[in-house]
Amino acid sequence: MSTLPTTTVPESATQRAAASPDELGGSAVANPPLFPTAELLAELQEQSQRLETAQPIEILQWAVERFGDYFTMATAFGPEGMVLIHWLAKIAPKTSIFNLDTGYQFPETLELRDKIQRKYGIEVELKKPELTVVEFEQKHGGPLYKSDPNLCCFERKIKVLRQAARGKHAWSSAIRRDQSNDRAQAAIVEWDKKFHLVKISPLANWTKKQVWGLIMKESIPYNPLHDQGYTSIGCWPCTRAVLAGEDERAGRWSGFAKTECGLHSRD
């Protein structure tokens, strides 16, 4: 992988004063650091527009060439993530890939990590929260996913991703624009202020049909729960199979207004 030329001057004194690099995390604590200067933002916008009509594998190729060892990918082992891993195995198998191991994942989900290792020789790193599930539930007087799933996701996903992203410049998500109104706004390449990283979404323009078409055509491993009506899979307490005619993400946080864990929401 190549290393990259980088722009390192913070955009404004106001921004510098607002938070220290340590508080910003992500690329602010990388060596060299990367900040969202006007120059960088213009580059991201230009590349995003250029890559709008590119194939997802070309977008990934651009990301690994532009960001080299500073590029990482987070995966929940969903079908879209499996497709990206399949391509990364071809073009950049040494890319750092990690999973947010909340402690509440289905065994079938975690088994995919072993399948990926066997098929591609890629070791997906499990990033865990500070507290075990037992310690976490003791601290909160029971399962937090029942009373405050937003806080639960914050503690067991967002904070863990922030930690995992420290020292990186860019991360890849596997979101598709047609998954939700929020995701519909995703650019192919953009600045992600929540994690202080460049965010790349190679599959933004793909459909569920295209993803599954490739999985079947190229025998890409997938979570067997998908064959049991689980269209979108997260932690087991917050995931159910969907009924005929329901939205593909209807089985996530069913009974709550919540639709996203917060990793991809634009707030």
Ligand code: SF4
């Ligand atoms: S998906 Fe559910 S169990 Fe997993 S972190 Fe979020 S609230 Fe907690």
